Amino acid sequence: MSLKTFAGGLHPPDSKAYSEHKAIEICPLPDELVIPAAQHIGAPAEICVSVGDLVKKGQVIAKPKGFVSVPIHASTSGEVIAVEPRLHPMGRPLPSVVIKADGEDQWDESLEQNNPENLDAEALKKILWNAGIVGMGGATFPAHVKLSPPPEKKIDTLILNGVECEPYLTADHRLMLEESERIIDGINILRKILSIDTAVVGIEANKPDAIEKLTAECAPHNITVMALEVKYPQGAEKQLIDAVTGRQVPSGGLPMDCGVVVQNVGTAAAISDAVRLGHPLVERIATVTGPGIKEPKNLKITIGTPLSHLVEFCGGLEGEPGKIIMGGPMMGQTQLSLEVPAIRGTSGLLIFRKGDFSTKPAGPCIRCGRCISVCPIHLQPTTIATYARLDMVDEAENYHALDCIECGSCTYICPATLPLVQSIRHIKGGIMAKRRKS
Ligand code: SF4
Numbered sequence: 001m002s003l004k005t006f007a008g009g010l011h012p013p014d015s016k017a018y019s020e021h022k023a024i025e026i027c028p029l030p031d032e033l034v035i036p037a038a039q040h041i042g043a044p045a046e047i048c049v050s051v052g053d054l055v056k057k058g059q060v061i062a063k064p065k066g067f068v069s070v071p072i073h074a075s076t077s078g079e080v081i082a083v084e085p086r087l088h089p090m091g092r093p094l095p096s097v098v099i100k101a102d103g104e105d106q107w108d109e110s111l112e113q114n115n116p117e118n119l120d121a122e123a124l125k126k127i128l129w130n131a132g133i134v135g136m137g138g139a140t141f142p143a144h145v146k147l148s149p150p151p152e153k154k155i156d157t158l159i160l161n162g163v164e165c166e167p168y169l170t171a172d173h174r175l176m177l178e179e180s181e182r183i184i185d186g187i188n189i190l191r192k193i194l195s196i197d198t199a200v201v202g203i204e205a206n207k208p209d210a211i212e213k214l215t216a217e218c219a220p221h222n223i224t225v226m227a228l229e230v231k232y233p234q235g236a237e238k239q240l241i242d243a244v245t246g247r248q249v250p251s252g253g254l255p256m257d258c259g260v261v262v263q264n265v266g267t268a269a270a271i272s273d274a275v276r277l278g279h280p281l282v283e284r285i286a287t288v289t290g291p292g293i294k295e296p297k298n299l300k301i302t303i304g305t306p307l308s309h310l311v312e313f314c315g316g317l318e319g320e321p322g323k324i325i326m327g328g329p330m331m332g333q334t335q336l337s338l339e340v341p342a343i344r345g346t347s348g349l350l351i352f353r354k355g356d357f358s359t360k361p362a363g364p365c366i367r368c369g370r371c372i373s374v375c376p377i378h379l380q381p382t383t384i385a386t387y388a389r390l391d392m393v394d395e396a397e398n399y400h401a402l403d404c405i406e407c408g409s410c411t412y413i414c415p416a417t418l419p420l421v422q423s424i425r426h427i428k429g430g431i432m433a434k435r436r437k438s
């Protein structure tokens, strides 16, 4: 039977064998946690604790600034020993709270447990906002905002993203295998918030055990599990919607424009914890992997844990590190140091050794057209990148540069090793700056 998918995209080696059969382990707490106020799309939260304060796990340490923002919580109990800029995974120092763990890991007693049956949609959304729930596939968009479409946008379908199309990453795979009841509970809460019945979990066919398990467990809840062809970037929202429903999100539009809300399976699990246990988003599953790690693992990590601590728990570095990436190799963020903390969007830590990747210098475009054939948005990456290099902002805008989802497929496939996505990212910044001025 042919599996559903989207047009375009490519098939990089999935390299998941490093960790796909490794059960989730709990990474022990470090002595100190560095918790940045900026861990989501939208306005960074405002720090509301001071040096010397004693905090409990789950206590708010930074308050949201506006609707598109979420609070940040202490990830363990202990003492605030610094409030200052610390190196952030984005590559620059940003305001952070440093907590010296007291080793008790005591939850804030004021956190409330709830039965979702007894709450309406507004009350449930408020709980998710207070718990700091954001998209855990890496996008970190606040969940309560996604779940608040304007009245004219009628939502009829919830899609759960269990695709995990980034090579190397296996955290969502293990979560689906090991903690499926949390995911299903989260789906039921999401359906209640959206007042809809239709929910589809999309999973790529390279996870047959997860497909089999969730299919059996979801059936009594009238939740569909759909096996999808293995293709990158199927985990991107627009491509997943296309693959599952055949609907196209219009240029410049959002999933709600075609009646869909997409949430990651990890987000669904966090939603269950937020409502039933009252637990804010202070921990997550992440894959620590790659040829530069001695013992690749899937870990339950505490937000704010330094990457070096995760590496140490995985047996240390294998060889000399050549590239450190937070997330997957296609859309992840290159890191300057292992001293940055894991944050809410940290789906993985990937380490390559020197010599594991090509350092071939970029050559001239040979007009092969491969970048165009793989682009999932049907853009012309070579043309937009040329305009970017010439700083021709209007021309790049006319070629829909802003629709680029920065999936990196064009850069990956280019035989001339041109840094296409980097050029396009640069010109997107130029277009946005122009729009702000006009
Ligand atoms: S142009 Fe953008 S969306 Fe298209 S392949 Fe390149 S990075 Fe992906």
Ligand code: SF4
Residues within 6 Å of the ligand: 364, 365, 366, 367, 368, 369, 370, 371, 372, 381, 382, 413, 414, 415, 416, 417, 418, 420
């Ligand atoms: S893939 Fe590279 S070489 Fe081929 S057309 Fe695109 S930019 Fe040019």
